[in-house]
Amino acid sequence: MTLTELLENFYDELIRFILDDVYKYIPKSLITRSLLIGAVTGTLGYLFFKKRYRLPPGPFALPLIGSPQFLSSSKENLGRVFHKISKKYGPVFTVYLVQKPSYNGQDIAFGRYGTAWKLRRKIASRGIRLFMVSGAINIKIEQAVSETVRAMMMETEPFDPMPFLYFTTVNILAGMCFGTSYKYKDKEFLHIMGSLQAVAESMSGGILIEDILPPMRLFPSKKLLDFYKSFDEVFQYADKHMKDHRRNFQPDNISDLTDNVLLAQKEVETEGKDNMAEFNDLHVTLTLFDVFLAGNDTSRQTLYWAVLLIAAHPDIQTKIQQEVDSVCGRERYPCMSDREKLSYTDAVLHEVMRYGTVTPLGVPRNTSCDTTIAGYDVPEGTTVFINQWAIMNDPDNWQDVDKFKPERFLDEDGKMAPKPENWLPFGAGRRVCLGEPLAKPELHLIIASLCQRVHISLEPGVPVNIKAKDDQIVNLPNPYKITIKERN
Numbered sequence: 001m002t003l004t005e006l007l008e009n010f011y012d013e014l015i016r017f018i019l020d021d022v023y024k025y026i027p028k029s030l031i032t033r034s035l036l037i038g039a040v041t042g043t044l045g046y047l048f049f050k051k052r053y054r055l056p057p058g059p060f061a062l063p064l065i066g067s068p069q070f071l072s073s074s075k076e077n078l079g080r081v082f083h084k085i086s087k088k089y090g091p092v093f094t095v096y097l098v099q100k101p102s103y104n105g106q107d108i109a110f111g112r113y114g115t116a117w118k119l120r121r122k123i124a125s126r127g128i129r130l131f132m133v134s135g136a137i138n139i140k141i142e143q144a145v146s147e148t149v150r151a152m153m154m155e156t157e158p159f160d161p162m163p164f165l166y167f168t169t170v171n172i173l174a175g176m177c178f179g180t181s182y183k184y185k186d187k188e189f190l191h192i193m194g195s196l197q198a199v200a201e202s203m204s205g206g207i208l209i210e211d212i213l214p215p216m217r218l219f220p221s222k223k224l225l226d227f228y229k230s231f232d233e234v235f236q237y238a239d240k241h242m243k244d245h246r247r248n249f250q251p252d253n254i255s256d257l258t259d260n261v262l263l264a265q266k267e268v269e270t271e272g273k274d275n276m277a278e279f280n281d282l283h284v285t286l287t288l289f290d291v292f293l294a295g296n297d298t299s300r301q302t303l304y305w306a307v308l309l310i311a312a313h314p315d316i317q318t319k320i321q322q323e324v325d326s327v328c329g330r331e332r333y334p335c336m337s338d339r340e341k342l343s344y345t346d347a348v349l350h351e352v353m354r355y356g357t358v359t360p361l362g363v364p365r366n367t368s369c370d371t372t373i374a375g376y377d378v379p380e381g382t383t384v385f386i387n388q389w390a391i392m393n394d395p396d397n398w399q400d401v402d403k404f405k406p407e408r409f410l411d412e413d414g415k416m417a418p419k420p421e422n423w424l425p426f427g428a429g430r431r432v433c434l435g436e437p438l439a440k441p442e443l444h445l446i447i448a449s450l451c452q453r454v455h456i457s458l459e460p461g462v463p464v465n466i467k468a469k470d471d472q473i474v475n476l477p478n479p480y481k482i483t484i485k486e487r488n
């Protein structure tokens, strides 16, 4: 008997033994049978030898499809959805979803932790720090708020403050990043506002079908394509400014974050041409893109909550105004050196960020090695979310959790009390928000400056609604309108 005949007989018996009923349907070809038996043995071997993890429990999930319940709840604020799941499965649980894409993880926000990422984060942090200590932040806030108030005063009817808040944050962040200063109807401002709006809409449009059915990424939906397009527009905006700066770059005349980042790139190059792979032109643009995009959306959404909550609580607004008047008077704008004395306004900001948690799930993170959380295994490459919304809206952590109460952040002398450990809007640890040192003073001073200049009221005759719009992935209030009156 030849070797081929021997193999044929062996396969024949094996298949007949294991799969008697389907035997007749299996082709007689030796190659097909070898492939079939190889595949079956390989799969069985993989299943037998693969590492077993004790994963956190979680809702039922189908292979490829993931947790089907997200199909029905895909429009609800995910912070709330996850909070409900945690009631059933405990504080650490597993759901099957995939995260949204980034620029190949070469940026800061979605970059993999490591030497190259540390370098990029250090460069961006240094640039932000220099902006803060140079005093430029005072000038940018004053310019941005005075232009915003001027533009708002032109409105004769109740208006939605959202575009004006875009104007404030874009002017401060684009000023810091690219040295620009826009007027309200400026063409470039309107263009970038449109792109930022599109990014925000794509991101708040609930879970994408591709998140539930990963293979669908091969045939991207219009929603996913829109998501890519709007991101790319903001990227192109940052890239254009980077290239303009590079053309006119003078190392002894550094005026904004782009100059700072380009200078850092030169330093990296001086240390050795090989290092350039870790900080090339794409990394320069992605650094600026991250700071501009991450900073704008979060700050603007926080201000949207702040204006609503301040307008809905006239007593709180009056207290802010009295504090600002007593510390700064009316002649000059509040500045960095006033911050410590503006405790009540700071408490209002802290409570706005708790009540209106704008990043309910923080930024999705990937584990870089096998690890454990609360005794459960979490394999390398798992996407981990921290439910910041639940931490800051848990009745076990906060008294009168549904009430807007700035006083909870003050001590008996009316000064800011130590930060409660459950106040975590900027995340924590090595990946804590890069912009926190800018965002807190920026938002504090914007609120103080706005209240110093104008009196804000909600649209007359419309019922006050300070509840979150619970139909989206982010946590925003329902659209609202205000009127403003210049303070005399």
Ligand code: HEM
Binding pocket: 108, 109, 110, 111, 121, 128, 290, 291, 292, 294, 295, 296, 298, 299, 302, 358, 359, 362, 363, 365, 425, 426, 427, 428, 429, 430, 431, 432, 433, 434, 435, 436, 438, 439
């Ligand atoms: C209200 C304002 C803001 C909020 C609530 C906020 C919130 C957050 C959160 C929750 C994270 C993820 C932290 C973690 O994973 O633990 C984050 C990351 C980040 N934020 Fe912010 N942020 C704000 C403002 C800003 C500003 C003004 C900038 C830029 C100047 C900025 C830039 C970034 C960047 C680059 C990251 C990624 C950091 C990393 O992966 O290492 N953010 N932010």
